Amino acid sequence: MTILPLPAAAPPAFDVAIVGAGPAGAACALALRGSGLRVALLDKARFPRDKVCGDAVPGAALTALARLDPAYRAALGALRPQSPARHSRLVAPSGRSLWLHWKNPSFSSPRLAFDNALLALVRQHTDTEIWEEAAPQALGGQPGAWQLATTLGPLRARLLVGCDGAQSWMRRQLLPAPARPHAGVAVRAYFEHVAGCQEDTTEFFFSRDYLAGYFWLFPVGAGRYNVGLGMLSELVSRHHLDLKKLLHEWVTAHPTLGPRFAQARQLGPTRGFGLPLGGAPGPAAPISGAGFLLCGDAAALIDPLQGHGIDTAVRSGILAAQQVRQACAMGEFGAAALAGYDRAVRQQLGPQLAHSHRLLRLLGTRPWLVNAGVRLAQLPGMRGLVQRLVG
Numbered sequence: 508m509t510i511l512p513l514p515a516a517a518p519p520a521f522d523v524a525i526v527g528a529g530p531a532g533a534a535c536a537l538a539l540r541g542s543g544l545r546v547a548l549l550d551k552a553r554f555p556r557d558k559v560c561g562d563a564v565p566g567a568a569l570t571a572l573a574r575l576d577p578a579y580r581a582a583l584g585a586l587r588p589q590s591p592a593r594h595s596r597l598v599a600p601s602g603r604s605l606w607l608h609w610k611n612p613s614f615s616s617p618r619l620a621f622d623n624a625l626l627a628l629v630r631q632h633t634d635t636e637i638w639e640e641a642a643p644q645a646l647g648g649q650p651g652a653w654q655l656a657t658t659l660g661p662l663r664a665r666l667l668v669g670c671d672g673a674q675s676w677m678r679r680q681l682l683p684a685p686a687r688p689h690a691g692v693a694v695r696a697y698f699e700h701v702a703g704c705q706e707d708t709t710e711f712f713f714s715r716d717y718l719a720g721y722f723w724l725f726p727v728g729a730g731r732y733n734v735g736l737g738m739l740s741e742l743v744s745r746h747h748l749d750l751k752k753l754l755h756e757w758v759t760a761h762p763t764l765g766p767r768f769a770q771a772r773q774l775g776p777t778r779g780f781g782l783p784l785g786g787a788p789g790p791a792a793p794i795s796g797a798g799f800l801l802c803g804d805a806a807a808l809i810d811p812l813q814g815h816g817i818d819t820a821v822r823s824g825i826l827a828a829q830q831v832r833q834a835c836a837m838g839e840f841g842a843a844a845l846a847g848y849d850r851a852v853r854q855q856l857g858p859q860l861a862h863s864h865r866l867l868r869l870l871g872t873r874p875w876l877v878n879a880g881v882r883l884a885q886l887p888g889m890r891g892l893v894q895r896l897v898g
């Protein structure tokens with residue numbers, strides 16, 4: 508950490524500076540509404556900005572936001588008013604399909620629009636000071652009295668909340684690098700004119716060669732589809748896989764998908780990004796410390812089986828806000844005062860992440876088990892059981 512030269516005028520002072528205005532940062536700012544705290548929300552990008560993603564917004568993210576204020580879910584739901592995702596189709600390596608039906612419908616919306624709508628809620632409902640195109644450059648000071656130099660100018664804050672995604676700058680400043688990060692990698696592209704899709708159905712395809720991952724096809728509205736492929740990073744490096752090439756092979760040569768993409772047109776390039784996964788066994792790495800908290804991808808909270816992280820980003824952002832309120836009320840910013848956040852995340856998100864990790868390890872090398880699961884689910888009364896297991 509560096510001692511930053513003080514500018515002529517005192518930099519603006521905040522109780523909390525949230526770095527990163529994606530789902531984690533925006534949810535944290537929304538959950539601080541009415542706290543009376545001076546909140547800054549910084550992002551290196553100007554919104555609307557794209558984020559490489561499958562664009563499937565899990566129902567749990569919407570439920571968590573609706574608990575803060577039902578108006579938030581209503582506003583976000585308006586992005587796809589006609590097409591909540593009520594069903595999923597899982598296609599096993601054998602080619603056999605399993606249909607799942609969701610009680611808590613979600614929806615898919617390009618992150619360009621979804622994240623922009625979330626930030627608009629922060630603007631509309633809170634007194635948060637939003638700094639766009641403000642990338643942090645250097646961190647100085649100490650817990651309770653941080654100084655942050657950004658491309659938009661310096662600021663001071665008592666607490667920092669790192670919500671700056673998979674390649675978190677904040678995490679790198681504040682915590683040692685994890686010994687062996689447990690990660691996934693995925694690519695996605697947008698298509699139009701894909702045949703045989705239903706607007707309320709997300710589709711997942713599994714291959715016997717790469718079970719620790721899947722191909723997805725998600726309708727995102729206006730006749731467009733988010734099409735992607737993701738898997739464990741260790742598998743990608745072990746087999747020297749080129750995921751962009753593999754995605755192209757799936758949409759051209761896969762026995763079921765090839766014909767459905769015969770008339771399809773790709774919109775824009777295929778883009779890839781990393782997924783910091785949660786749920787690995789062993790002692791959990793800290794996600795807070797003296798004067799700071801990390802949320803969402805910066806805290807490696809993506810579900811390792813399904814690859815969704817918008818929900819855990821939102822939920823961890825809300826939990827961080829609770830901890831921030833408490834720390835500011837007590838005037839305590841030490842590691843011990845903030846460790847309750849780690850415990851809350853472990854209690855509320857840990858069991859599902861650990862379950863998904865175990866399931867990934869079980870299914871990831873056993874195509875026969877995936878085929879058997881899908882076959883089993885066809886028997887009367889068994890689909891609910893399989894759905895609870897994976898869902």
Ligand SMILES: Cc1cc2nc3c(=O)[nH]c(=O)nc-3n(C[C@H](O)[C@H](O)[C@H](O)COP(=O)(O)OP(=O)(O)OC[C@H]3O[C@@H](n4cnc5c(N)ncnc54)[C@H](O)[C@@H]3O)c2cc1C
Pocket residue numbers: 526527528529530531532549550551552556558559560561562563564565641642643670671672673674675676677692693694695735737779780781782802803804805809814815816817818820
């Ligand atoms: C290919 C792919 C497909 C996925 N599909 C899904 C899916 O369908 N459903 C799902 O739920 N999850 C999915 N995920 C995971 C999901 O994208 C993330 O878990 C989620 O975006 C995490 O939210 P976040 O707010 O923590 O981080 P982000 O959404 O990454 O937001 C971080 C924000 O911080 C900003 N930022 C970054 N660095 C800095 C910096 N140095 N300074 C200031 N600001 C910074 C960024 O501009 C961004 O606005 C997918 C991920 C990938 C890679």
